[in-house]
Amino acid sequence: MPILDHDTVQLAHGAGGRLSADLIGRLILPRFTSPELDRLEDQAVLDLPPGRLAFSTDTFVVSPIFFPGGDIGELAINGTVNDVAMCGAGPVALSVGFVLEEGLPLADFHRILCSMEAAAKRAGVRVVTGDTKVVGRGACDRIFINTSGLGVVPAGVELGAGLIRPGDAVVLSGTLADHGMAVMTAREGLGFSSTVRSDTAALNGLVRLILDVCPGVRALRDPTRGGVATTLNEFACAGGVGIVLEEASLPVRPDVRGACEILGIDPLYVANEGKLVAVVPADAAEAVVAAMRGHEHGRGAVVIGKVTDEHASRVTMITGLGARRIVDMPVGEQLPRIC
Amino acid sequence: MKHLEEYRDPRLARALLDRIAATVTRPWTVMEVCGGQTHAIMRHGIDQLLPPGLTLVHGPGCPVCVTPLETIDRALAIAARPEVILASFGDMLRVPGSRDDLLRVKSRGGDVRMVASPLEALKLAREHPDREVVFLAVGFETTAPGNAMAVKQAAAEGLTNFSEIVSHVLVPPAMEAILGSPGNRVQGFLAAGHVCAVMGWREYEPIAAKHGVPIVPTGFEPVDILEGLATVVELLEAGRPAVVNQYRRAVRREGNPAARAAIDEVFAVCDRKWRGIGLIPRSGLGLRPEFAAHDAERKFDVGDIVTEEPAVCISGLILQGLKKPDQCPAFGTACTPLHPLGATMVSSEGACAAYHRYARGIEL
Numbered sequence: 001m002p003i004l005d006h007d008t009v010q011l012a013h014g015a016g017g018r019l020s021a022d023l024i025g026r027l028i029l030p031r032f033t034s035p036e037l038d039r040l041e042d043q044a045v046l047d048l049p050p051g052r053l054a055f056s057t058d059t060f061v062v063s064p065i066f067f068p069g070g071d072i073g074e075l076a077i078n079g080t081v082n083d084v085a086m087c088g089a090g091p092v093a094l095s096v097g098f099v100l101e102e103g104l105p106l107a108d109f110h111r112i113l114c115s116m117e118a119a120a121k122r123a124g125v126r127v128v129t130g131d132t133k134v135v136g137r138g139a140c141d142r143i144f145i146n147t148s149g150l151g152v153v154p155a156g157v158e159l160g161a162g163l164i165r166p167g168d169a170v171v172l173s174g175t176l177a178d179h180g181m182a183v184m185t186a187r188e189g190l191g192f193s194s195t196v197r198s199d200t201a202a203l204n205g206l207v208r209l210i211l212d213v214c215p216g217v218r219a220l221r222d223p224t225r226g227g228v229a230t231t232l233n234e235f236a237c238a239g240g241v242g243i244v245l246e247e248a249s250l251p252v253r254p255d256v257r258g259a260c261e262i263l264g265i266d267p268l269y270v271a272n273e274g275k276l277v278a279v280v281p282a283d284a285a286e287a288v289v290a291a292m293r294g295h296e297h298g299r300g301a302v303v304i305g306k307v308t309d310e311h312a313s314r315v316t317m318i319t320g321l322g323a324r325r326i327v328d329m330p331v332g333e334q335l336p337r338i339c
Numbered sequence: 340m341k342h343l344e345e346y347r348d349p350r351l352a353r354a355l356l357d358r359i360a361a362t363v364t365r366p367w368t369v370m371e372v373c374g375g376q377t378h379a380i381m382r383h384g385i386d387q388l389l390p391p392g393l394t395l396v397h398g399p400g401c402p403v404c405v406t407p408l409e410t411i412d413r414a415l416a417i418a419a420r421p422e423v424i425l426a427s428f429g430d431m432l433r434v435p436g437s438r439d440d441l442l443r444v445k446s447r448g449g450d451v452r453m454v455a456s457p458l459e460a461l462k463l464a465r466e467h468p469d470r471e472v473v474f475l476a477v478g479f480e481t482t483a484p485g486n487a488m489a490v491k492q493a494a495a496e497g498l499t500n501f502s503e504i505v506s507h508v509l510v511p512p513a514m515e516a517i518l519g520s521p522g523n524r525v526q527g528f529l530a531a532g533h534v535c536a537v538m539g540w541r542e543y544e545p546i547a548a549k550h551g552v553p554i555v556p557t558g559f560e561p562v563d564i565l566e567g568l569a570t571v572v573e574l575l576e577a578g579r580p581a582v583v584n585q586y587r588r589a590v591r592r593e594g595n596p597a598a599r600a601a602i603d604e605v606f607a608v609c610d611r612k613w614r615g616i617g618l619i620p621r622s623g624l625g626l627r628p629e630f631a632a633h634d635a636e637r638k639f640d641v642g643d644i645v646t647e648e649p650a651v652c653i654s655g656l657i658l659q660g661l662k663k664p665d666q667c668p669a670f671g672t673a674c675t676p677l678h679p680l681g682a683t684m685v686s687s688e689g690a691c692a693a694y695h696r697y698a699r700g701i702e703l
Contacts, residue, residue, distance in 0.1 A: 248349075257343060258343075261343065263455075264430075264687075319382070319383045319384045320347055320349055320383065320561075321347075321349055321352050321353075321383050321384060321385065321388060321561055322349065322384075322388070323383060323384020323385065323387040323388055324384055324387065325381065325382065325383075325384050325697040325698060326696065326697050326698060328695075328696050328697075331676045331677055332433065
């Protein structure tokens, strides 16, 4: 880490003077070098390949900022890359905005910047513009990050929940609930150690692979907040179709399942940050799953259910015992139960 | 986590369903006492797999559901005070009082913290000697030992800034109230396994004998519940009102003596109001006088906050097994998990919430 005059973020680091220049020039810019950013203008000017643009924004406020398997910086890059990619677009450029709390150790900030640099490299996107603000102690929780992303949708690619048809297969790229349970079990106060790690990953490579194997893929989504249950309910409502899940097919790591059971939380409703749900025509499902399993972020790909014309706009499940039940939208945050 | 796959094994479950079907010759109505069991029954669809004459009704064993409105209102009044840190289990945070809930008090600046154990609340009291830490101690016999230990430890350490709002309830008096009600339909019980892990089942033996009902302490996984049901049906068909333990890996006849001793040392049996049901004599636990310094309701003088339950919903009938959630005209319309009218829609373990979540308005 470069030596600066302070160990922690000072209000003056956001005041536009020498300290600001120091922070940006010595700590931030070296991590995100790109032709657009290095001009140091107030805006990035981009030359983009032809095609429709996909544009998305997301703000990251996760606590704790470092958790098993990742940190807030990596999440901020991967999250927006994934949001752009889920319409089939190839993500090209990101903006990054930081809100730093006075007193944040600069070593922590540097560690976050390094993991953002590595995540952007892995995803093949450039950070082309950015902003840094400092707020007084207590006005934010150490660091908040906003990222926005631009991507280009290749000609002929058209995805959306409205295209889902009865008979289609629902494919999940891997295990459920890893990110949400990693963060929840790492939170101060919960008081148990665990081996659960976040699955945070950029999925644009996996999306490209799916489009190559199955150009007729109907819809893709990354099931973040609210989990797979929420994503499938959104698909069912938007498509005016029913979705039936097979409980026995849902992949959950044993340690994640254990943590969920202890806290009384259903893994179907827990956030993922490196998984996607793909709805594909039934005759393409086998080829899509096989191709996904050959990709580092799709090793656990599996068909978890199918689209039906009964129970329109509803998600139901065939339980492990062979009964049927509803998989509803969650009401709010899942809260650990009393006993 | 061991035991999850084994106790959800579809082949074992199928064999138990066959055993139940082969045993039943007449209609029977069985109550599962605990909300955790209700939740598991709905989540796995167990009720759909039973022979037609065997009816499950859902009992009062949901601590969030039966905590009286006035306890919530008192907790809200205490949580709003600037010197207080109010600590609570997660699922109490969203429970509506007359006008508010703890999450809304928190959004207005109240210091409300979610903890997984009363000992975490005790830690808060140690770390913040200048603040009053109040733990919302609700639940059945299951959570009573931990809540008792926290008070005992606070007294031993001289932590005068730690107190509890105690609203503990006891299962056997509720079972007696249900069996004694004029419209009672319950012919046998699956008793709450975790309550029995603490208390054992000796106190159920006189109830079984007096009312002629079999009682089976039962666990919470599908295979547990089906084995409990097979046992209770066999006892009913044989005309044997006995107590037989299904939850052998957790429950002994005498319960957990150390946990029971902690309860007895800190708490004494008292009359208690149950949300949706009303007052049941000798159905609760309150702090003994020697621990009065740790009684939050005295400390903050909120005893005069008295709230009557609005008579708009049938949760009292549901908690006694007299009605099912989908027999309520407000179910899923005026009353939903977002806007609960009554106790059983409030908690995720309440019978109405379980019906709403897993089986609402759909022919499956």
